[in-house]
Amino acid sequence: MSSLAQQIAALPAPLLARLRARGFDPDRVARxxxxxxxxRDARNRLPGTxxxxxxxxxxxxxxxxxxxxxxxxxxxxxxxxxxxxxxCVLAGGMATRMGGVVKALVEVLxxxxxxxxxxAESDHLRRTTGVPVxxxxxxxxATNGPIREALGPRLGExxxxxxxxxxxxxxxxxxxxxxGLFVDEHGEPSVYATGHGDLPDALRExxxxxxxxxxxxxxxxxxxxxxxxxxxxPVILGWHLGHGGPLTxxxxxxxxxxxxxxxxxxxxxxxxxxxRLPTSFDPKVVPVFNTNTFLASAEALSALAxxxxxxxxxxxxxxxKAIQFxxxxxxxxFGLQARFxxxxxxxxxxxxxxxxxxxEMERRRPAIEAIARARGFLG
Numbered sequence: 001m002s003s004l005a006q007q008i009a010a011l012p013a014p015l016l017a018r019l020r021a022r023g024f025d026p027d028r029v030a031r032x033x034x035x036x037x038x039x040r041d042a043r044n045r046l047p048g049t050x051x052x053x054x055x056x057x058x059x060x061x062x063x064x065x066x067x068x069x070x071x072x073x074x075x076x077x078x079x080x081x082x083x084x085x086x087x088c089v090l091a092g093g094m095a096t097r098m099g100g101v102v103k104a105l106v107e108v109l110x111x112x113x114x115x116x117x118x119x120a121e122s123d124h125l126r127r128t129t130g131v132p133v134x135x136x137x138x139x140x141x142a143t144n145g146p147i148r149e150a151l152g153p154r155l156g157e158x159x160x161x162x163x164x165x166x167x168x169x170x171x172x173x174x175x176x177x178x179x180g181l182f183v184d185e186h187g188e189p190s191v192y193a194t195g196h197g198d199l200p201d202a203l204r205e206x207x208x209x210x211x212x213x214x215x216x217x218x219x220x221x222x223x224x225x226x227x228x229x230x231x232x233x234p235v236i237l238g239w240h241l242g243h244g245g246p247l248t249x250x251x252x253x254x255x256x257x258x259x260x261x262x263x264x265x266x267x268x269x270x271x272x273x274x275x276r277l278p279t280s281f282d283p284k285v286v287p288v289f290n291t292n293t294f295l296a297s298a299e300a301l302s303a304l305a306x307x308x309x310x311x312x313x314x315x316x317x318x319x320x321k322a323i324q325f326x327x328x329x330x331x332x333x334f335g336l337q338a339r340f341x342x343x344x345x346x347x348x349x350x351x352x353x354x355x356x357x358x359x360e361m362e363r364r365r366p367a368i369e370a371i372a373r374a375r376g377f378l379g
Contacts, residue, residue, distance in 0.1 A: 004033050007181040008173070011189060019191070022141070023170030023201065032310065032325045033179035040312050046272060050281050051264040058251060058262055058288055058340045061236065075241055076234030080129045084218035087133055087232055088203065089118055090196050090292070090329075091147060091225040092140035092169045102146045104137070104225055108361055109369050112378075114225050115150055117368075120377040121231055122164070128376070133232060134217075136208055137166045137225075140193040144168050167206035169198035174315065174322040182322045190317055196292070197327030200304050213298050220301055222294040222329070228368050229345075229353035230293040231375055237295065239341060246300035247336040250293040252345040252352045259289035260330050262340045269338050271330035275311070288342055290330050291352045297336075306335035348374045 008016075008026050016024075035043065062068035079085055091104045104115040112120075118135065125133040139147050144166055148155060154164040174182040174190040182190050199222065203209045209220070219237065223230035230250065240248040249271055251262060260273035261283065271290045274283050310325035343351040353368055355361045372378045 004030055004175075004180055015189070019171060019173070022168055023194070023198065023205075024172055028310075029172060029175070032312070033175050036175065036177060036179050036312065036323055041275075044275050044309075044311055045278055046265055046276050048266040049264075050272070050278055052285050053262045053269065053340070054264055057264070057269050058342050059239075060342045061344070062239065069235055072235045072238030072242060074234075074238065076237030076239075077129065079218065079237055079241060080125065080133065080232075080234060081131055082216070083131045084216060085133055085232065085237065086136060086212055086217060086220050086298075087118075087122065088136045088138065088199070088220050088222045089225050090199070090222070091115075091137045091143055091166075092193050092196070092198075093143065102143045104143065104147050105150055106361070108228070108355065109365065109372070109378075113150075114228070114355075115147065117228055117372060117377060118225070119154065119164075120372070121375075124376045125232060132163050134162055134212065135164050136162065136203070138169050138196075138199055138202060139166045140169050141171055141191065142193070162208050162211055165208065167202055167208055169196075169202050170194045172325065174317065174324045177321060177323055182317070182320075185318055190322060192315075192324050194310070194324075195326035196329035197308055197331055199329055200301055200332060204302055209298060209302050213302060217298050220296045220298050222292075222296060224292050224354065226355040227291065227293065227351075227353055228355075229351040229371060230291060231351075231377075233351075236341065236343070240295040240339075243339050245337050245339050246297040247333065247338045248295040249330070249333065249338050249340050250291045250343045250351060251288040251340050252291055252343060254287055254289050255345075257289065258283070260328075261286040261289040262338075265334075268334075269340065270333040271338065271340075273328060273330070276309075288340070291343070292329060293351070294329070294332070296332070300336055304332070304335050306332075 105113050108114050122135045148166055171191050172194050176182050184190050221232055260271050263270055263272045308327045310327050313324050313326055315322045315324050345352040353364050
């Protein structure tokens with residue numbers, strides 16, 4: 001049987017060029033292949049000391065009506081009016097949920113798709129501040145074409161300063177459990193997107209981030225496409241700018257949910273998924289978890305240099321098991337010093353309304369509509 005290196009080298013040149021243009025690294029894939037099945041759990045878990053957040057690591061959003069709330073709001077509005085903020089929405093993946101339809105183009109409200117509501121948010125910000133807030137969508141090979149087609153004339157604004165544009169996350173090739181190249185039922189290699197953790201590298205490589213900084217851009221607001229509660233908010237922006245650090249992470253009370261949350265790792269505040277924690281650490285002692293909404297210094301994001309952890313994931317492709325390696329965006333907290341802001345998850349102020357499938361969308365639709373109206377995104 002040929003080696004993995006030989007299998008990759010034998011791929012058609014156009015395919016290899018397409019992959020390399022999207023971050024594909026054969027040497028890295030070879031290292032992944034050599035590690036498959038070898039102490040995966042130990043590789044995933046953090047070495048050293050993991051402790052709950054220290055007092056003051058998680059701060060509550062200033063209450064409305066307080067001087068601090070007013071101060072944060074004014075500081076945030078001033079930054080928006082100076083054109084210092086861009087909204088970056090995570091709209092990648094392989095379009096495998098929601099019946100194989102690209103999620104951005106699914107109607108979440110009558111006549112309004114997820115993408116429509118993000119565009120409505122962008123329009124509202126322009127009306128209220130007098131300055132456009134760039135909207136960048138991190139897409140994948142599977143979602144980029146349909147999203148760009150849906151954006152239509154909006155993409156024309158790209159030439160006027162990246163006001164509405166897309167950039168693609170990275171891709172790689174799935175492997176067999178034995179470490180060879182996985183091929184589908186048609187004998188073709190199986191391409192996949194390598195995770196939201198691609199964002200810093202992919203955004204920098206696109207040139208969008210550098211041009212933003214050159215125009216005076218300061219803050220990149222990062223949010224999931226399907227979390228329509230995670231909108232640009234001047235109060236949160238002002239709080240982020242006020243602490244002076246490079247990164248703010250929005251967290252919410254867990255309730256009955258599970259998810260990666262704030263920890264102290266060797267004394268450093270980080271966000272870690274449960275599978276990254278030592279087996280001796282009980283994640284229930286941390287009452288909040290990460291919403292995957294981040295406010296990042298554009299300069300810090302541009303200069304970020306870190307060794308990303310790619311986690312080994314089993315994937316069912318057809319009726320066969322494949323192995324893929326992915327990186328998680330919350331690991332950016334291992335490279336940038338983070339502050340954690342607890343935000344509401346209930347009522348009109350809710351900032352965590354994830355929609356992972358059709359059933360959840362139906363359940364959340366009334367809340368999504370109420371919030372969209374309250375925030376001025378619907379007429």
